[in-house]
Amino acid sequence: MSQLTVNGIRVDDTFAEAFEMRATALTITAHNAAWARQAAATMTGFATSVIGCGCEAGIDRVLNPDETPDGRPGVRVLLFAVSTNELQKQVQARVGQCVLTSSGSACYAGLEAEERLKLGNAVRFFGDGWQISKRFGDKRYWRIPVMDGEFICDATTGLSRTAVGGGNIIVMGATNETTLAATELAVEAIAAVPNVIMPFPGGIARSGSKVGSKYKGVPASTNDAYCPTLRGASNSALDPDITSVLEIVIDGLTSDSVAAAMRAGVRAILALGPERGALRIGAGNYGGKLGSHHYHLKDLLP
Amino acid sequence: MSPLVFTLRDAPLQRLDLAPLAPDRLVGLSESKIATIQLQTTRERVLAGDVFKIRTGEATQIRFEGGSERFDRIGAGMSQGEVIVDGAVGIQAGRLMQGGRLAIAGNAGPWAASGMTGGILAISGHAGDRLGGPLAGETVGMRGGVVIVRGNAGARAGDRMRRGVIIVEGKADSYVGSRMIAGTIIVGGRVGRLPGYLMNRGTIVTINGSDGLSPTFADSGVHELLATALMARYVETYSREVAATLRRPWRRLLGDMAVIGKGEIFYPSVAN
Numbered sequence: 396m397s398q399l400t401v402n403g404i405r406v407d408d409t410f411a412e413a414f415e416m417r418a419t420a421l422t423i424t425a426h427n428a429a430w431a432r433q434a435a436a437t438m439t440g441f442a443t444s445v446i447g448c449g450c451e452a453g454i455d456r457v458l459n460p461d462e463t464p465d466g467r468p469g470v471r472v473l474l475f476a477v478s479t480n481e482l483q484k485q486v487q488a489r490v491g492q493c494v495l496t497s498s499g500s501a502c503y504a505g506l507e508a509e510e511r512l513k514l515g516n517a518v519r520f521f522g523d524g525w526q527i528s529k530r531f532g533d534k535r536y537w538r539i540p541v542m543d544g545e546f547i548c549d550a551t552t553g554l555s556r557t558a559v560g561g562g563n564i565i566v567m568g569a570t571n572e573t574t575l576a577a578t579e580l581a582v583e584a585i586a587a588v589p590n591v592i593m594p595f596p597g598g599i600a601r602s603g604s605k606v607g608s609k610y611k612g613v614p615a616s617t618n619d620a621y622c623p624t625l626r627g628a629s630n631s632a633l634d635p636d637i638t639s640v641l642e643i644v645i646d647g648l649t650s651d652s653v654a655a656a657m658r659a660g661v662r663a664i665l666a667l668g669p670e671r672g673a674l675r676i677g678a679g680n681y682g683g684k685l686g687s688h689h690y691h692l693k694d695l696l697p
Numbered sequence: 698m699s700p701l702v703f704t705l706r707d708a709p710l711q712r713l714d715l716a717p718l719a720p721d722r723l724v725g726l727s728e729s730k731i732a733t734i735q736l737q738t739t740r741e742r743v744l745a746g747d748v749f750k751i752r753t754g755e756a757t758q759i760r761f762e763g764g765s766e767r768f769d770r771i772g773a774g775m776s777q778g779e780v781i782v783d784g785a786v787g788i789q790a791g792r793l794m795q796g797g798r799l800a801i802a803g804n805a806g807p808w809a810a811s812g813m814t815g816g817i818l819a820i821s822g823h824a825g826d827r828l829g830g831p832l833a834g835e836t837v838g839m840r841g842g843v844v845i846v847r848g849n850a851g852a853r854a855g856d857r858m859r860r861g862v863i864i865v866e867g868k869a870d871s872y873v874g875s876r877m878i879a880g881t882i883i884v885g886g887r888v889g890r891l892p893g894y895l896m897n898r899g900t901i902v903t904i905n906g907s908d909g910l911s912p913t914f915a916d917s918g919v920h921e922l923l924a925t926a927l928m929a930r931y932v933e934t935y936s937r938e939v940a941a942t943l944r945r946p947w948r949r950l951l952g953d954m955a956v957i958g959k960g961e962i963f964y965p966s967v968a969n
Contacts, residue, residue, distance in 0.1 A: 465926050501923055527959070529881070529900070529924060530860060531931035538924050547923045 396632075398675075399693060402665050405634075405675040406692050411563045411657065412680035413688040416445075416475045417482045418558030418648055419512050420505030422458065423494055424469035432457070434497035435470040438489040442474070443594045444644075446604075446615050450476040450485040451560060451646050453592030455505075464503045464534075465547070471505045473592045475560045475646045479512075482554070487517040490548070495521060495539070501547040506648070508553030515539075515548035555648055559688050562591075562645035562653035564660050565603065565621065565677040567637045574639040575599075577672030581643055581660035588659050590652040591645055603642040603679065618679075636674055650688050658695040665697065700781075701731075701756050703749035705763030712738045712787060716770040718745065720778030720797065723756040738769065764803050772799035775816070788825070791818040794842065807851065808832065813861065814841040817935075823867070826851035829858055837878065839863070845935045852889065855882045858899065864936050871908075874901040877960060883932065885939045896953050896960035902928070904942050906965050914952035919966040921946040 397408040423438070425431040435454050442452035452474040463469035474489070476482035494502045495518055504514060515537030519526045522539040528550070529536045535550040564581060568574030582598035585591065593599075608616035619629040621640045626633055633640070643660055647653035664673050678692055701723065713736040716722075723731060732746030745751065749761075757778030761768070764784020771787075772780045776795035785803030789811055796816040804822035810829040824846045829839030830853055838857040849867035856872070858880040868886035877896035888907040893899075893914065902925075929943035947963035 464930070465923050466930070467923075527898070527961075528879070529927075531862065531881075531927065534931075536924075536927065538922075544920060545922055545924060547927065 399696070401696055403669040404665055404673055406661075406665075406696065407675070407677040408691075408693060409678050410680055410683070410689045410691040411561070411678035412683060412686040413559045413561035413563075413650075413653060413690065414686040415556070415688075416477060416558045416560040416646065417479050418473060418475045418506075418555045418560075418646070419482060419486060419552050420455065420471055420473050420648070421486075421490070421494075421514070421552060422463055422469050422471050422503040422505040424458075424463045424465055424467040424501045424503070425497065426467065426499040428457065428468040428470075430497065430499055431468050431470045434494050434500045435472050437497060438493035439472050439474075439594075440493075442485075442489075443596070443600070445475070445477050445481075445560070449481055450474050450489075451592070451594040451644075452485075452489070453594045453598075453646075455592055456586075456589060464549075465501055467501075473505075473590070473646065473648065475558055475592075475594075479554065479556075483512050483517070486512055486514065486552070490514065491518045491521065495541070495546050495548075498543060502549065504549040504552035506553035506555060508555055510554040510556070511551035512554045513550075514552045515550045518548060557650075558646070558648050559650050559653045560646040561686060562647065562657050562688075562690055563679045564643045564645075564657060564664070565679060566641045566643070566664060566673045567621075567633065567675040567677065568639050568673045569636055571639040573672055574641055577664045577667050578641040578643060580663045580667055580672070584659040584663035585643065585645065585656045588652065588656040590649060591647040591656040593643055593645055595642075595644055598643060600642045600644055603640070606681070632677070634675065642679070653688070654690055654695070657690050661692065661695045662697050698755040698758070699752075700758035700760045701754040702752040702760045702762060703745070704752070705749060705761070705765065705784075706747075709743070709748055709765055709767045711741060711743065712767045712769050713743060713748065713765075714738050714770050715768050716773035716792075718759065719772055719775040719780065720757045720759060721774070721776055723759070726756070728753045764801075766804075766806060769806070771801075772797075772818075775799065785822065790820075791816070791844075794818060796842075804848070810839055810842070810844045810863075812837070813839045813844070816842045818842065818844045819935075820844070820846045820848070823848035824850045824854070824865070826853055826870070827856050828854040828865075829861070829863055830854075830856035839880065843935060849886065850884070854884075855880065855899075855901075858882070862931070864932060864939055866936055866939060873903075874899060874960075877901070881928065883928070883939055883943070885936075885942070893950075893953055893960055893962050895956050897957050898959045900924075900928075900961050900963065902943065902947070902963040904939070904965070910950065910962070910964075911953060911955075913955040913958075914950040914962060915954060915958070917949045917951055919946050919948050922949075925963065 807825035871889035
């Protein structure tokens with residue numbers, strides 16, 4: 396593969412291939428920032444990949460009290476799925492089981508769009524007839540009585556059909572320590588970009604996958620071309636000096652936000668340099684045949 | 698663009714139906730056409746040109762210079778634009794109003810905002826009885842929009858209200874929110890006897906208590922709820938004073954248990 400070298404780091408002349416997804420955003424508030432984060436972390440748990448979790452979800456950013464509908468500390472979370480029905484199912488299950496149940500929480504629409512998903516309209520039945528609908532202007536809330544007072548929830552939230560899932564950066568290095576250092580720095584830079592999430596643990600996937608498997612019924616399996624321990628046995632994509640590979644997967648509400656996130660991540664890795672960080676940067680794609688969004692690494696360089 | 702101005706020539710000799718002088722009906726009409734619009738409510742014909750000096754302007758921005766308690770149904774059915782009245786108005790101001798803004802500098806008679814479904818009605822003076830209420834034979838009163846009364850409201854404000862928000866900065870007479878179906882009523886001053894009489898659902902906030910509560914309301918204790926914080930944020934646009942008083946713990950009374958009892962009255966936490 397042809398490569399460029401920037402600040403001593405090899406950059407593959409390749410692209411990340413991403414797909415259109417359905418997405419929504421929610422604003423979760425609570426008594427304090429810790430409890431808002433707790434509710435958000437619980438509802439976005441087990442949401443690393445649509446392959447096995449139904450949706451991909453994560454925290455977009457922490458909100459100041461003056462940014463939330465009720466004036467309390469909050470967190471904005473994003474959820475992505477492959478279909479509107481699946482996204483609706485995930486919103487209902489996760490808000491019902493993880494936000495409604497969290498002490499002092501409230502949940503509001505975090506995305507304004509013409510198309511809507513049910514939010515309070517889906518979980519209000521927990522109120523068993525005691526729930527109250529309250530409309531102020533064009534906003535309709537549900538007030539569901541719970542044991543610490545009331546759970547307040549917007550009736551609906553916006554649906555985006557033009558969200559993008561699957562932006563990615565593959566970070567390759569000489570040791571686990573240096574590769575992780577570079578990847579963590581990239582995650583930190585991407586976290587500052589609005590409207591994107593990195594759904595894997597700490598924003599990082601160590602088990603990048605390829606489509607399909609030798610086993611029947613397994614939709615995805617280990618990306619053997621990027622497994623350093625298989626070099627020599629598989630059709631490896633790794634140079635001899637690479638012994639550790641990590642991947643950052645990025646989902647965003649818009650294609651521009653995914654591009655901005657990848658740009659921020661790539662630049663952070665390049666700025667760190669090869670001594671303390673990565674030796675090489677790549678990206679995952681399917682030959683450009685499956686996803687409609689292509690992010691060429693050469694376009695993201697400083 | 699300057700507004701279309703109606704200047705009152707003399708005090709009207711009969712009650713007038715001013716519903717035809719709403720923006721929806723006047724857009725595209727010439728001054729001479731507007732002058733021939735009939736406003737009488739008796740057999741004696743009265744034309745707009747007889748009552749008002751008319752100064753042509755943008756028909757979506759209407760201004761009445763001078764008011765009268767005989768100005769009935771002003772802004773009735775309006776769905777857009779703005780109507781400003783410099784003085785008092787009669788009955789049914791903003792009746793069945795769907796949108797836009799109607800501002801009355803003086804007092805308004807009974808049934809203001811009756812059956813209103815949208816828009817904003819602002820009354821700087823006092824409002825008469827049955828603010829937002831239905832006329833005889835109708836089953837539902839106000840169904841949307843916002844009413845703000847800077848002065849006091851008469852009896853049965855929000856009678857059979859279905860949706861929307863009524864804010865009264867002053868006092869409200871007896872039976873506020875009677876037979877309420879849903880919606881929100883907030884009263885800054887003291888409320889008369891039996892607020893929420895036979896209310897099914899909905900919210901009444903009595904910031905300064907009432908002259909007598911029905912025994913058919915159940916006390917659920919004092920609570921500091923997010924719902925009142927959200928209410929305060931919304932109300933802030935219309936009345937900063939009222940909004941400021943909402944952010945505190947309230948005694949929540951559930952009722953009216955004489956009917957289905959799914960309504961609520963927020964009462965001062967220390968009863969007065």
